[in-house]
Amino acid sequence: MSKNAKEAKAPHTARLILTGHIIDSMILPSVMDLVMDLGGNFNVEELIVGKHKTDPSFCRLEVNAESAAQLDRIVRRARELGAKVEAEHPVRLEAVKKAGVFPEGFYSTSNLPTEVLLGSRWVAVEKQEMDTAIAVDEREARAWCVAFGQAYPGLKVVVGHAGVRVLPLERSRQTEIFSFMASEISAEKPKKLLISRIAEEMRQIRSEAGRILVVAGPAVVHTGAGVYLSRLIELGYVQVLFAGNALAVHDVEAALFGTALGINLESGLPIEHGHEHHMRAINRVRQAGSLAEMVRSGHLKSGVMKTAVEHGVEIVLAGSIRDDGPLPEVITDVVEAQDRMRSAVPGVRMAIMLATMLHSIATGNLLPATVRTVCVDMNPAVVTKLADRGSWQSVGLVTDVESFLRELATVLEVQPS
Amino acid sequence: MSKNAKEAKAPHTARLILTGHIIDSMILPSVMDLVMDLGGNFNVEELIVGKHKTDPSFCRLEVNAESAAQLDRIVRRARELGAKVEAEHPVRLEAVKKAGVFPEGFYSTSNLPTEVLLGSRWVAVEKQEMDTAIAVDEREARAWCVAFGQAYPGLKVVVGHAGVRVLPLERSRQTEIFSFMASEISAEKPKKLLISRIAEEMRQIRSEAGRILVVAGPAVVHTGAGVYLSRLIELGYVQVLFAGNALAVHDVEAALFGTALGINLESGLPIEHGHEHHMRAINRVRQAGSLAEMVRSGHLKSGVMKTAVEHGVEIVLAGSIRDDGPLPEVITDVVEAQDRMRSAVPGVRMAIMLATMLHSIATGNLLPATVRTVCVDMNPAVVTKLADRGSWQSVGLVTDVESFLRELATVLEVQPS
Amino acid sequence: MSKNAKEAKAPHTARLILTGHIIDSMILPSVMDLVMDLGGNFNVEELIVGKHKTDPSFCRLEVNAESAAQLDRIVRRARELGAKVEAEHPVRLEAVKKAGVFPEGFYSTSNLPTEVLLGSRWVAVEKQEMDTAIAVDEREARAWCVAFGQAYPGLKVVVGHAGVRVLPLERSRQTEIFSFMASEISAEKPKKLLISRIAEEMRQIRSEAGRILVVAGPAVVHTGAGVYLSRLIELGYVQVLFAGNALAVHDVEAALFGTALGINLESGLPIEHGHEHHMRAINRVRQAGSLAEMVRSGHLKSGVMKTAVEHGVEIVLAGSIRDDGPLPEVITDVVEAQDRMRSAVPGVRMAIMLATMLHSIATGNLLPATVRTVCVDMNPAVVTKLADRGSWQSVGLVTDVESFLRELATVLEVQPS
C-alpha cells in the first residue's frame, strides 16, 4: 500500500482523516490528487470502505512533504476538502478596530457548513453565508457569520485558515429526488416528472414544518402565472416571498386594470394609454399607505400580493434603481433589504427562483449551501449561472415560468397517494 | 397642392398611380419620401381617400426629375413599392445559354406577389419564391419562378427591372387575427389568446380546404410533445410535414425504446446504454426498408411518423450532414429535397415552424409571402430571424414547443362554438 | 382633395395643424390612419410639401366626427403624434394633497420633448423624464417633471391630457451619423465604421462642450477592457460615470491583486484563494474610508476608478441587493441614487451603456429621448431591449465590450483629420 516503500521519508509529516462517503463523493481521490499536485507523497495507512450504501467509509492518509511550508499548504487545502488533521490548531482571533471593517487577513466564508476549533472543541458556525467573516464569542463558545455592516469595534473575528474546517455536502444516497437532476435541465428535455419530484420534496418539507422561499420576478405576472403562484400560497407552500417593486406593481396593476405594463393579460394586446396603468397603480397604493392597508380596506381584491398578505407570508420587497415609485413596502436601502432577507432565511429548506436574475443572485448569496434551490428561467445562461452552486442541492429548468407554475400548482393541488 | 408652384417644371416627368390601402399601409408617404430622397419633385394630382375601412384609396402623383436617369431610378424604386406607371414597358427576355446558369442581369425575385408585363398585359408570376429568376412562355402568356437548377438552354428569363411590378401585401382590415401579432411575442407575454387565434385561423383554412404545413425539429420529440403533434394530425390539421432525419429517428426511438437520444421520455433521466438507442432505431428502419413498411407491418406502433403515414400526410424528410444513418425515406440530396419541398408548397396557406432553425429557414426561402407563418422557438434570436418576413403574415412565439403544442391541441380538440 | 364630397358633414369638427418633416417622418399618414381607425373622416385643406430636404412641410386637416367624445379621442391621440389643434385648452392643474402621491388622473410623461399650454402660451417642460408627473409654477410660467418622491403638498400638477403636447423627434436629414444605424447591429455585421461614426459624434459633442455619460458593468473589468475605458477618461471623453458596487470592487481588486473575481486578468486563470480577493479589496477601501482617499494617499495606483477620480468625472455608484460590502461611495438607498443620477443628466448628450442591464435600464428611464444612446452587450436580447427607445437616437451593438472599447479608444486616440 506504500506509495513507494523504498524512498526515504520526507521529514514533514501529517496524518489526514477522511470520513463519510469519501469514495463516491470523490473526496478521497481529490485529496490524493492534491497531495501529488502540491509535490507531496502519501501512504494509505487505513482504508475501510462502507459495505452498505449508507455506511460511511474511513481513510487515514500519511502525508509527507519536503518542507513545513509545503506541508502547511497541503493540509490547508485538504482541510477545505473536508479532511481533518489529527492534531489541529485552534482558530486565531483578532478584534475589529473600525466599524464596518474586518481585520486584514480575515477568513472569508463559503456557503458550505463550517466549523471552527475553539480551544479543543469544534463549534459549528451559525448563520452560514458566503462572503462574510466569522465572529466568535469565546465565552459562549459560539461562532457566526457577519457581513461588513455587522462588524463593530471589539468584535472578535477569525483570521487565517487555522482551526477552520469546511464540511463538504455529501450526496445523500437515499434521497435521489434532487441528486439525479445534476445541474441544468435544458429546454429540450421533458419536465413533467421533474416537476412532480419538486412537488414531492415540497410536501416533504412542509410535513416537517420546513419553510419554502419563493423569489419571483415580474414575468410571473406578465405571463399570467400570478394565479398559480397565488394558489401555491393558498395551499401553504410559500412561507417567504422575496421580490422587487416591479412584481408588486404589476400585480396590483393586474388587479386594478387587468393589465401588466399596459398589456392586457387576457389578450396579450396593448391597451390604449395602458402604459400609464403601472403609474396609476403605484399612485393608488401610495395613496392608501401600503399594500396591507389596501388589502384590509378591500381595495386590492386579487393577485399575488393580496394572497400573500392574507396568508401571512413573510414578504421582503427589495428596491432597485430601476424602480418607479416605489411602493411604500419596498425597502429602498439595499443593505437594510439584505438584512431583512437574511433574517427571513432561517428555517428555509427550499428556494424557488422564478425569472429574476437580480433577486435570485442576491438570494443565492445569502443562502447556506444546504438549502435546495430550483431556478426557472427562459434564458439558459441565467439558469446555468443560478444553478451552479457546486452541489447536488440545485436544479435549473430552462422553461416558461408560466408552464412551470401551472404544472407545479396542478400537481400540488392533488393530494398525494 | 403643388409642391412648389413657382419652380419651372423639371423636363422629365412620369405619372405614378397608387391604389389600395396606400395611406395606412404607408405606401403613399413611402413613395413621397423616396421621390424626395432621390432628388425629384412631385405634385399630388389626385388623391381620393376611401371613406369606409374597406374602400381602397387612389392617388396620382406627377413626378419630375432633372434627367432621364434620375426619373428611371425613381420610377424603378417606386414600382417596387407597388406604384404603377401610366405608360409601362414590357419585360425584356433573354434565353438561358448554359444549363443551370441565368443570363447576366436576370431579375432576382422576392417572395411578394409579382406581375410581369407581357405585351400589353400584366401576367401574375406563378410559384412565387424568393431568390429565383422569372421564366416566361410568351405564347402561353405565362410566367413562373425558376431556381438555378431548373434553368435549361433556351428557357426565356426576365432581364432587368422593366415590366416587372411587385404587389405589396396589404394588411387586411377585416381579419385581425394575425395583424395584431406584429412581429415577435416575447417570453414575457401571455400566450393563451394568441394560440386560440392561431387555432381559429387553422379551422378557417381547413374549412376552405387550404393546406397546413408543419416544419418540426427533434425537440418536438425530446420535450414529449410528439403526442400533441400526432393529435393535430389525427384532427386533420396537418397536410404537409417537413422535417429532418433527427425528428424521425427520435420519434422511432421513442416508439421502440421510450427514449429520445437515450433520455427516458417519462422521467427525463438518461437510460444506461441509452445513447445507442437512436442507432438501433435507425438500424431497425433500414432493416425494414422504410418507415412506411414498418407501419404497414405493425412494427412501428406509435409516434408522429406512424400517425403521419397513416393519415396520408405529405412528408418530406430532408437530409443534413449531421445525420446518422440516415433513414431510408430521407432525401440525401439537398437540391432534390428542395424540389420536393417546393412541389409540396402549392395550396399551403399556413406554415407552423417548430423548434428547427435549419428546416424553418429553408422552408421560409420557398414560401410566397402570402403564406402565414407561425414560428415557435425557445431562443428569441431564432424567432426574430424567422418571424422577420416583412409582412403582417408572420408571428413568432418565444416559448417551449411542448407548451405551445399542448395548448394548441387542447384548443383544437374542442369544437368551436 | 375631399375624402368624400357627397357625404354630409359630420357635426363635430376640428382642425389639425401638422408642421415639420411630416412626410418622411411618417407623421402625416399616421395621423390620417388614426382618424380613420377611430371612425372619423378628414379633408386635406392644405398641404405644402417642402421643396428642399431641409424645408419643413405644412398640412391642415379638417377632421369630422360623429360625436364630441369621438372627436376628443381623435384629437387627443393626434396630439400625441405631434399635431396641434387650432383652438387649444390650457392644462388643468390640481394640487398634491399627500406627500409622495399625485392627484388621481395625473398626466404621466413620456421621454419625448413635451409642452404645456399655460394661459395662452406653450411652455416647454424642463427635466423631461419618462414616467413622472408634470409640476407647474404658473406665476413663473415654468413646468418640469417630478417623480413620486418629489411631490409635496400644495405642488400643482397637470391632470388629464388637455393642453399637453408631445413633440415627436424628427429625424435630422443632415446628420446621418446615427440615423443609418437603425436599431440593433447584430453580431454578424462589420462594426469598424460604426464605431468610427460614434467616435466622430463624441468628438462633435465634446467640441460643443456637451457631456458624455458612460454606464458600465463589471464585465468591463473582467474582460480586461478597463484600460480602454481609463483611456477614454484621460482623453476627456467621459464626464459622467454611472456604475454599481461591482465595477468599482473588481476594478480595485484588479489594481491591488491583478484579478477580477479571483480570475487573473493576464491569463484568464483562477488564482488560488483568489475568490477572496474581492472581499479583501472591499475591506481595504472601507479601511481607507473612500476610493477618493485611497487615490489621494497613493494606495490605489491604477484602474478606472482611480482615473475617474483624478480627472474629476462625476461618479454615481448606485447600490443593489447583490452587493458585497459595499464600498463607502456606493449610495445604498435606491431613491437617493436615482436622484443623484437624475441631477447628473443635464448637459448629457450621449450615453454609452456597457454590459450592464440593471444600470442601463435605470439610466434609460431617466434620460430624455433627445440623448443619443449607444448600447453594447453580448446578449442580443439585452441590446434589443435597451436600443428600443423608439427613435433614431439609439444604436445597439451585439459584441464583446472589450472589442468595442479597444476599437473606440484606438479611433479616439488618433487626432481627426
Add this chain to the structure above:
Amino acid sequence: MSKNAKEAKAPHTARLILTGHIIDSMILPSVMDLVMDLGGNFNVEELIVGKHKTDPSFCRLEVNAESAAQLDRIVRRARELGAKVEAEHPVRLEAVKKAGVFPEGFYSTSNLPTEVLLGSRWVAVEKQEMDTAIAVDEREARAWCVAFGQAYPGLKVVVGHAGVRVLPLERSRQTEIFSFMASEISAEKPKKLLISRIAEEMRQIRSEAGRILVVAGPAVVHTGAGVYLSRLIELGYVQVLFAGNALAVHDVEAALFGTALGINLESGLPIEHGHEHHMRAINRVRQAGSLAEMVRSGHLKSGVMKTAVEHGVEIVLAGSIRDDGPLPEVITDVVEAQDRMRSAVPGVRMAIMLATMLHSIATGNLLPATVRTVCVDMNPAVVTKLADRGSWQSVGLVTDVESFLRELATVLEVQPS
C-alpha cells in the same frame, strides 16, 4: 484493506486491473463507485501510486458479486471506464446480411480510442468515430469504424460488448496548454492569453506536420474576418477547410461586389439592390464552371476561397437545404459530403470551429476524441454544446469571430521567440 473482512465471499469474482493516471483522472474512484452502485463488493488487492507526476499508477481490484449476471454487468461497465479484466473473452463477430444494415445488437462506438480482442491480441480500432459499428478483418488482424452506408453483405461486424475496451483520454500532466481551459470560456473573461496558447499549440502541431482543420460559417465573411482567415491560410496554418455553400457564396460576393448578403463590408450599410448580389455571385461561378476555374482565369481575385484554392487547402463544401444555387463545388448529397469530410480527417490534430452550428456538429460527429477542438461562437448555448466533448481536448470561446480571428492572426504573424 478488505472492504469487509468478516463477510463471506460472494461466489462470483473477477479481477480488474487499472493502470495509468487512475487517481487524478478519477478512474479508480469511479470504478469503486460503480461496483458499489451495482451492488458488488471489492478488495483493493494492490495499489501502487506513481511517485513522480509522470509515473502511472497500478491497481488490482478483486470484485465480488452475487450472481454471474451482476458480475457481468459490473465488468462491462468497468471496462468502459478503462479497466481491464484479467481473463477477457474475444469479440463476437457477425456478418452483415443486407447492405447498409448492421446485425441487430451491433456494438455502437464512442469517439474514444477503442481496442478489440481478436484471438488473444488487443487490436486498436482504426478511423475511430462516434455512432458507427466496428468492422473486423480477422486474417489481417485489423478493425475499423464503419458508418451505415459502408456496411455491405459479408462484412464482419462486432456484436455485443465482450472483447471491446475503451481507452479513456488521460489528461497529460505536461502539456497544460489545453488542460486549464476546462470547458467554456465565457464572454466575461479575458481571452488574450488563451488565444496565444491556441496559437502556440498550432505552431507545435505544424512543426510536427500535423494538420489543422477549420470549420467556418458565413459570419466569418459577414463580420469582415475573411482577411484574417486568409492570412492563417497563407501562413500555412490551415490544411483542411470545411464549410457550406453560404461561406463560399458570400466570400465570392465580397470579392466581386464588396458586400455580404447585400451589406457593404466597409460601412456595414445595406446597398441598393444589394440583396441580389449573392444571386449574381452564384450565377457567375456557375457560369465559370467552378471556383477553381474562376481563380485560374483571374476572375476571383481575393477572399478566403481564392486563398484556399491557391494554397492547396483540402476543401469540402457540404450542401444544406438552405442553400441558394448552390456553387458547383458544393456536394449536394449529404452522405457523400460526410464521406468526403471523413476522408479528410486523418492527420488532423486540431479543429477550429468558427460560428457555424450545423457544420461544427457534423464535424464533431466525425472526429476522434483525440483531436483538439476550439469552438468560437457569440451564442453561449452553441459553445456549450460544441465544447462539451467530455475531455480535456476541447475549449469554447464565447466571442465575436472577428475578434478571435484578428487576434489569432496577429499572434501567428509574429515569429515565436
